Amino acid sequence: MDTTLLQQMLLGALLGISVYLPLRCGQLSLATPGFYAIGGTVAALLSTRIPALGGDGVSYPISSVLLEMALAAMVTGILALGIGKVVLRLRGIYLAISTIALVEILRVVSLNLSFTGGAIGIFGIPQPFASPEGYVGFTSLLLAVVCWLCDRLERTRPGLAMAAIREDELAAASQGINTANTKLLAFVLSALVAGVTGVIAAHFLNSWNARMGNFDASITTLAFVVFGGTRTWLGPVIGGLVLTALPELLRPVGDLRLIVYGLVILMGPVLFPQGVITPERLSRWSRMLRQRLRLEAPTP
Amino acid sequence: MSTPLLAAHNLNRQFGGLMAVNDVSLRVHQGEILGLLGPNGAGKTTLFNLISGVTPVSTGRIEWRGVPITGMASHAVAGLGIARTFQNLRLFPTLSCLDNVMVGLHRHARQKRLAALFQTRPFHQKQAKLHQEALALLELFGIADAAHRPANSLSYGDRRRLEMARALANRPELLLLDEPAAGMNPHEKDQLCELIRQIQAQFQLTVLIIEHHVPLMMQLCDRLVVLNFGKTIAEGPPEQIAKDPAVIEAYLGGAG
Ligand SMILES: Nc1ncnc2c1ncn2[C@@H]1O[C@H](COP(=O)(O)OP(=O)(O)OP(=O)(O)O)[C@@H](O)[C@H]1O
Ligand SMILES: [Mg+2]
Numbered sequence: 001m002d003t004t005l006l007q008q009m010l011l012g013a014l015l016g017i018s019v020y021l022p023l024r025c026g027q028l029s030l031a032t033p034g035f036y037a038i039g040g041t042v043a044a045l046l047s048t049r050i051p052a053l054g055g056d057g058v059s060y061p062i063s064s065v066l067l068e069m070a071l072a073a074m075v076t077g078i079l080a081l082g083i084g085k086v087v088l089r090l091r092g093i094y095l096a097i098s099t100i101a102l103v104e105i106l107r108v109v110s111l112n113l114s115f116t117g118g119a120i121g122i123f124g125i126p127q128p129f130a131s132p133e134g135y136v137g138f139t140s141l142l143l144a145v146v147c148w149l150c151d152r153l154e155r156t157r158p159g160l161a162m163a164a165i166r167e168d169e170l171a172a173a174s175q176g177i178n179t180a181n182t183k184l185l186a187f188v189l190s191a192l193v194a195g196v197t198g199v200i201a202a203h204f205l206n207s208w209n210a211r212m213g214n215f216d217a218s219i220t221t222l223a224f225v226v227f228g229g230t231r232t233w234l235g236p237v238i239g240g241l242v243l244t245a246l247p248e249l250l251r252p253v254g255d256l257r258l259i260v261y262g263l264v265i266l267m268g269p270v271l272f273p274q275g276v277i278t279p280e281r282l283s284r285w286s287r288m289l290r291q292r293l294r295l296e297a298p299t300p
Numbered sequence: 301m302s303t304p305l306l307a308a309h310n311l312n313r314q315f316g317g318l319m320a321v322n323d324v325s326l327r328v329h330q331g332e333i334l335g336l337l338g339p340n341g342a343g344k345t346t347l348f349n350l351i352s353g354v355t356p357v358s359t360g361r362i363e364w365r366g367v368p369i370t371g372m373a374s375h376a377v378a379g380l381g382i383a384r385t386f387q388n389l390r391l392f393p394t395l396s397c398l399d400n401v402m403v404g405l406h407r408h409a410r411q412k413r414l415a416a417l418f419q420t421r422p423f424h425q426k427q428a429k430l431h432q433e434a435l436a437l438l439e440l441f442g443i444a445d446a447a448h449r450p451a452n453s454l455s456y457g458d459r460r461r462l463e464m465a466r467a468l469a470n471r472p473e474l475l476l477l478d479e480p481a482a483g484m485n486p487h488e489k490d491q492l493c494e495l496i497r498q499i500q501a502q503f504q505l506t507v508l509i510i511e512h513h514v515p516l517m518m519q520l521c522d523r524l525v526v527l528n529f530g531k532t533i534a535e536g537p538p539e540q541i542a543k544d545p546a547v548i549e550a551y552l553g554g555a556g
Contacts, residue, residue, distance in 0.1 A: 149417075152416060152417050152419075156411065156416040157406065157409045157410065157411065157416075160399060160402060160403055160406075161403070161406060163392070163395060163399070164392050164395070164403040164406075167391075167392035167393060167394060167395060168390050168391070168392055168393075170354065170374075170390060171386070171390035171391070171392065172392075172403065173373070173374045173375045173378070174352060174354070174374050174375075174378055174383075174384060174390075175375075175378060175403050175404050175406050175407075175466070175469075175470060176375050176378035176379050176406050176407040176470060177375055177403070177406050178375050179375065274394075
């Protein structure tokens with residue numbers, strides 16, 4: 001498979017997780033592209049404006065990328081904390097609309113600031129890896145860490161509290177769950193993942209501009225989760241991988257990409273109300289797989 | 301008399317022009333089973349909502365062990381040791397019955413972050429203990445078989461039992477039950493009555509219960525409070541309530 005496509009798929013999986021986290025507690029936030037754009041801008045600015053980060057000048061040091069990621073996480077985390085406190089008071093479609101507005105505001109602001117390069121953006125972002133393989137390795141590692149953290153989250157108290165809020169917020173509060181804080185936690189984690197993903201994307205794409213986080217991206221990333229499901233982190237990962245690959249594989253038919261996304265958003269909830277990947281389906285598949293393996297194993 | 305566990309002073313709650321709860325004062329003493337009776341729309345559920353912080357009070361005061369708690373958020377009220385069930389059932393429908401009860405254990409399930417992240421032995425030990433506690437509660441209500449089935453696959457009666465199990469998982473001191481026997485047949489109602497008595501003794505609970513089935517309330521409760529049109533119309537031991545003219549009027553007269 002084309003390594004560039006593979007890299008895009010990995011980035012898609014990370015963004016899928018970012019959209020998934022608030023949705024796990026029933027909060028439809030479409031702010032992911034906004035935080036993704038901020039992460040990318042942080043990386044673009046630091047790596048092109050601060051010569052000290054460049055190291056010996058041969059290839060851009062990975063330690064500098066890690067530093068950018070830490071900074072991007074800090075910026076997006078603090079921003080999400082402030083914004084989340086306000087917008088998470090809204091529910092359902094109102095939250096969705098206000099987060100779309102947030103993404104648009106960020107886009108217009110970055111379009112009109114001089115230090116972000118305005119409409120042209122920032123070019124010549126240095127490369128820490130000589131080949132796409134390097135990016136794939138690094139991003140796979142990040143995805144693995146994020147998946148592991150999500151898995152731990154889901155198997156512990158805050159993860160269950162999030163699911164309870166999704167199912168019935170009032171009943172969850174009556175069990176002693178601080179619902180406002182729990183939703184805020186999910187929102188901030190979502191922003192962190194998006195911000196860190198933006199850092200890698202900026203280096204990988206070599207340039208960064210205001211179009212990186214827009215309404216289209218909100219819908220695309222939402223489709224990852226609608227397709228994959230909101231019940232386990234594996235859903236948005238599969239959704240991000242598959243739906244990023246699909247349009248590239250369908251490239252011969254051009255703009256069909258948008259139609260595919262439209263169909264997924266339309267048909268997904270009808271055919272698979274909880275997404276394709278649910279814990280129940282996973283355990284059924286693994287049972288089937290185990291049976292199959294047992295059948296194929298040579299009898300002693 | 302000693303400080304009541306829970307006291308409400310002149311509570312009022314309006315919905316538009318309707319006084320759903322009208323100047324109600326109430327004392328719940330430690331260890332008692334207090335019954336709340338009244339015709340439909342009398343304001344019983346609204347009173348529960350005020351106590352549990354689900355609905356803000358219009359005016360009035362609520363005290364827990366003599367300390368004012370009026371206006372507290374419902375998660376903080378739960379933190380005091382006040383648990384409740386809902387008349388119209390509010391389970392977590394697609395979570396398993398076990399997870400429903402595990403959510404009930406939320407306040408007691410806190411673990412060290414690093415231990416949770418790296419799944420240390422103490423983490424697993426505590427987690428196993430919590431699972432056992434949740435399973436024991438399901439067992440108590442006779443629904444342990446359904447532990448791994450989603451809550452919305454249960455029968456109506458079993459859902460009510462699951463809600464009680466979840467409320468008990470809060471390890472409450474005061475348990476508010478809103479029509480726990482609704483939709484059960486007479487035999488099940490008797491069983492439930494027994495069960496409430498049993499858990500009250502076993503967990504040293506104070507119980508405030510709403511139930512329309514008068515014989516059950518007569519049998520179960522130490523004291524009864526009767527509401528009508530948002531106001532308290534009678535209060536006292538069951539035998540006295542049974543022959544109270546205002547109560548008979550409320551049930552048999554115009555409103556009943
Ligand atoms: N959220 C609300 N908004 C408007 N009116 C309400 C609300 N909640 C309750 N009411 C009204 O307040 C009154 C009291 O309702 P409540 O549910 O407390 O009665 P109840 O005694 O529990 O009755 P039932 O036995 O039928 O459960 C009713 O007239 C009801 O319509
Ligand atoms: Mg009621």
